[in-house]
Amino acid sequence: MNIAIIGCGTMGMTYAYNLGKMPGVNVSGTADLLKERAQDAASASGGKAYTDWEQMLDAESPETVAVCVPTYLHKEFVIKLARRGIHIICEKPAALTLEDAREMKQICEEQGVRLFIGHVVRFFPSYADAIHKVRSGKIGTAQMAHFKRHGSYPQGSELWYHDPAKSGGVIMDLMIHDIDYACWLFGDVESVYASVTDPSISGIEYAQITLKFQSGAIANLTGFWGYPGPFTTQFEITGDQGLIRYDSNQVQSLDLKTLAGLSKSQDAVQVPSSPALHDPYYGEVKHFIECIQSGEEPIVSISDACRAVEVALACKQSAQTGQPVPMGGTAS
């Protein structure tokens, strides 16, 4: 499989590391407007660095491209790639509006190319284990859940995360991980209610969301950009015969302390890591590549990704109006 990467920021580098060591995968090119970043990704993956992505496609003819550009550019890149007949693995969220996400889906279908959206949380071993336990009936019928995702404010190129018109803000960019997972767990959402901090409070974006599902289940999610502690994710899924919970701060299977102390440098965008043979992104991308090769449906479909965008938009609307929003209420 000949793959190229467009956008070599934090996520592009993550793809580069993982694709670079994947058997049967050849990273032919890595493109970024910033030459240094393109080169970093190239050396991590074994590809060739480009600052012009179209030149890269012409020269390398990849079968599949990983799109790791800022969210507001997803649609433009996805559509151009689809029209060239290239399969696409695109970072989440799919797009900033439901219309854009659906258009991406439609054009990829028309062009006969596969489109995958990187909702990687479904591939985290702890989250995957939990859904298997729920599906096997270990906690009876799952009825409630809590999800927490707290981290530092991501420092993307030219601070694009800070501009809600580019990133969609903490609900669309960060909490969409747990929105998608909650929908995977509980199905379709009936209504949403959300509160988010005032944008005038600099350096912090914190939100609370309650999703009420058609099944009657309830999930509460918090998301936080600007959390002063370590990147933290937690969940609790409660059923009528038990509960399952996870705290990323309670699973350190290795604790290494050195006299030299901790490094002062902090990742620009925090990506959780833990000692494992492969990180969850490896499993995710491998799964998508296998789906391209076999033609099978992925664990997370483009329809799932559209639903996550739709729910996230409803949450943003609720936070803005202070009123619950019934699902379907965001369709314009």
Added chain:
Amino acid sequence: MKTLKIGFISFAHMHAVSYLNAMLERADVEVVGIADENQERVAPFTEKHGIPYFENASKLLSQEINAVVICSENARHAELTREAAAAGKHILCEKPLGLSEKEMLDMIQVCKDNHVQLMTAFPCRYLASVREAKEAIDAGKIGQIIAMKGTNRGTMPGGWFLEKEHSGGGAVLDHTVHVMDLMHWFTGSVAEQVYAHAGTLFHDTAIDDAGMVHVKFQNGVFGVLDPSWSRPKNFPTWGDVTLEVIGTEGTLYIDAFAQKNDVYSDAGGKTAAWSFWGDNMDKGLVDSFVDSLLNGSEVAISGEDGYYSARVGLAAYESAETGKPVALNKPF
């Protein structure tokens, strides 16, 4: 040394036992009697400690006592408070204070009219973690509070708690008030809007055992809390009290019962259990009540405090019924 003479009215709520033990520890308190229509329920305590038994409240209230502790079913708080106040006794009343706005305002007024003090039993204010958190917040260590998320999830209590005519409501009323009081105490503000879900998700019972309660405070802070009876029978303890407070300059997280040993036993009872070794919050509450009366100072947690929190639980049912946010006005 001055001695405070105390009577207990009803042991319907199991917290009475813990309050009694705290009273008995004090040399400056004399427990004059326990009144309960159900003699069998209180016999272990009257007999063990040689405390006189009274078959109803009015017989106890005719004794020479300074104050009473009311731990009846929720539905009787109002009538017993009125009766005790009319007899000139100070009152420590179990939460929730009452079952309607009118009833609670009436309880507060009747105590004022009779020049007796009314304290609402919110022992969580006497958790050491909570007290340190309050000091940190007041010292400005996390800046201005922006948002809060709390849980007071428990095991289903059974008995009269499931009978609406005695309890007034299920989990949402029972477990909203404690953390709600902490939110009021920490912010120094009052909830002005409630949006909530309430339902029966975990047990085969007619009353609500699950909910999610969103609040907005007069000072712009927002919060959410989970009051569900959602702990499975095999959970290692009865439940939890947690509260995360997000400020402009930092965050704090209270996990009140984290002070525990993990116990794994083949000798009977729960095979895995948490043994709590932190300070006894009920003793802190009782000591505060007794000290205030002996010093002639105002009780630390007023009837108004009890009212502000209980009406959030009541409004939560209204919101869950209508599907809309419910506005609360400031009556004082």
